[in-house]
Amino acid sequence: MVAISLAMMPNLKIDTDPENMLSSDAPARVFHNQTKANFQMRDMIVVGIVSQNSIFTPNALQVVEQLSTQVLQIEGVIAEDLLSLSVVDNITQEKNSQGESNGIRFEYLMKQAPSSLEGSLAIQHAVKRLPMLNNTLVSGDNKAIAIYVPIQAKDMSYIIAEEIRTISSNFPAELVANLDFHITGLPVAEDQFGYEMFVQMGVAAPLAGLAIFALLWYFFRNFPLIIAPMVVAMATVIIVMGSLIGMGFTVHIMSSMIAIFLMPIAVVDSVHILSEFAEKYKTGDNAGDVVKGVMKHLYTPMLYTSITSAIGFYSLMLTPIPPVKVFGAFIGTGILLAFALTIIYIPAYISRLTPETLAKLHDAIVRMEKKGRLANALESLGGFATQKTKLILIGFVALFLVSIEGVSRIEINDNPVNWFKADHEIRIADKVLNEHFAGTYDAWLVFSNNKGENSAALEKFKAVLATFTVNADSAKQINAFIKDASSAEQASLFNQNLLVLLDDLTFSAADQDQVILEQLVDIADDAFNDSKVFLDPALLNWQSDFQQALLATGLVGKSNGLADIVKTVNRELFSGEDKDFTLPETSNGVAQTLLQYQSSHRPQDLWHFVTKDYQKSLLWLQMSSGDNQHTTKVVNWTEAYITNNPMPKNISYQWAGKSYLNIVWQDAMVNGMIDSLLSSFVIVFLMMVVLFRSFKYGILAMLPLTLTISMIYGLIGWIGKDYDMPIAVLSALTLGLSIDFAIHFLQRTRELEKELGSLAPALAAMFQEPSRAISRNAIVIAVGFTPLLLSPLMPYITVGFFLASIMALSALVTLVLLPALMTLFAGKQNLKTEKS
Structure with missing residues (x-):
């Protein structure tokens, strides 16, 4: 599998175009590309x-x-x-x-x-x-x-x-x-982000692997043993990335993080197995028999943690964002693949180790755990969690309320330029040029004529057309044109193409048809000129007033449109003075200025602002900020202005441009993430109830997850960090991994409670090897993400910082809140029993 996947790697294609955050048939994207073609x-x-x-x-x-x-x-x-x-x-x-x-x-x-x-x-x-x-x-x-x-x-x-x-x-x-x-x-x-992302992919994943390897060495002090989880992690990453590339998917900013996500996640089950194996194995034991016993204990919680983690990522497939769907699908599959490789490969590998290697492992673990800081700290933490139950409960409730307030302060915002560090040349250029100019970010506001076909002219045109003799070739060509125009759903029959056809026919038609053709040309020409709505001074005056009002808001640095061209040419046609920097009073006057403009060295510039049939017009808005919030303010102001100041004709408007597309996909992503989080939350809760066969334990299992998500997103709100693409993805990882620790803790506690007869000694035993395994897992995953902090790209830094925080926080919540609640509930149950 690894060999086949490696063979796929040369087909790698990088894609960092935010436009691809929307599906190819998304209305906003279709209109954006149509606008680029039209203008x-x-x-x-x-x-x-x-x-x-x-x-x-x-x-x-x-x-x-x-x-x-x-x-x-x-x-x-x-x-x-x-x-x-x-x-x-x-x-x-x-x-x-x-x-x-x-x-x-x-x-x-x-x-x-x-x-x-x-x-x-x-x-x-x-x-x-x-x-x-x-x-x-x-x-x-x-x-x-x-x-x-x-x-x-x-x-x-x-x-x-x-x-x-x-x-x-x-x-x-x-x-x-x-x-x-x-x-x-x-x-x-x-595009520069794509280049640097490619470099980052080649640096971050190996660094993460190196950090995890060093950490496993610190924990287990046995090179032959820690090679096994590293093999599982590397195989998982290579197979998943090779499959993604081989199936023809491009590597987007999201999927570029798959390797760094899977590397630490793929070793967590191995750490559980190695920890318990090292604890159980005694010199002279049969390694195969010991590892069978370890797997009997760990198989169920590992299976459920893998499934719940996968569900957290598979839920991303509910979002309407194609790269997020791909990311969720391949990470979810990678987690299940890592589980399968772990339960097959790790036991086989351990059972083949020599007795001398295993004896060194046992000695190292005993020496480290009996006197280690981690063991002492966890024992103290266990005592605190089971003795200060009410204080802990009050503290977590207070933290939860503070976090909810922080969540309410979160603002959705993104800007691809801000994906670079503040000292990056792109960020510096962006800051400097936007301080000097009207703005390097643009949005396009497109106005379109909604008026239908000129029915009177159409009836007159058809009546004259009917006067041709039955077999007239001209009539056949014109009727074929009308049929094609109708099937293509053209906005108007009376356009430049019809006039060209009629003009051509006047050279080839029979003499008896010339009079009819002249009448058709006159009808079509008059109707075509009447349909050129963006030659109307009233409409251009409205557009000019809109531009001035928008400029006065300070939201845009400048706007460029058809009215600016007409005013400039009109001024020079007359006095050359500012008093004539106005729009002509008639449509013919507007047409004359534009005819003059087309004799310039750049006549094609006119068609950036109006289509050749004068049915659509474009305003180019320049803004000094590419933030979604900024563009949203412009969009909202425009809607309010047009509502209060209707256009003089039946004109509609739509937005296009990269800045506007960013708003659309961000909104779709946020709504999609909320839907995926809620749906996967419900599924995971039901799984917990089934796993523990208890509604109470199902709720307990969800508490660390709920608190971790609320506290992390509360922190984001309090520090003023914008909710952007990498932050949105964290919800899936939080859901997928925070539940792991709770499952292992509750499952082992219940087993120990049955074995030891009551909860208190079970919790005391939990803060020995099982809590050390949970802590090691949290540390391994957190350290696995820390190489991202060295990246020059902000999305990677954000993911690295928050994921390390999520792992530390979710493990701490699990090891403090769950034993406190279980002790508190057990105390109340005992009190009820004594009273009865």
């Missing part, structure tokens, strides 16, 4: 050049020009959509020799870098007059210039970013004095 929107890398003083110097602008030229040569960069001072247009008035306006002039803003300060300041002045560029390409404080690099595919962003870093590092020192280069943007953040 030719690209994934962008943002390159910032920042100066300590003014950026408008000949040297700085020369750097901008040279860097832009070299970036255009990089494979994977979409050259025609690059945004830089050297490739965008300046829009001015064309004047005759008398200084009178003679139309509009489009020329490159910076065809080549100026050689003088005067020329540099002229460019600065020109940018300030262009709302589409001001505070997008040049910062409001004039200390930074940005280059927006559109890329063909998101997974190329890391390679392209590295090439840009290489280019920027090769400029002469005198040219870039006082200049800093920064690269950010969600695509490069996500």
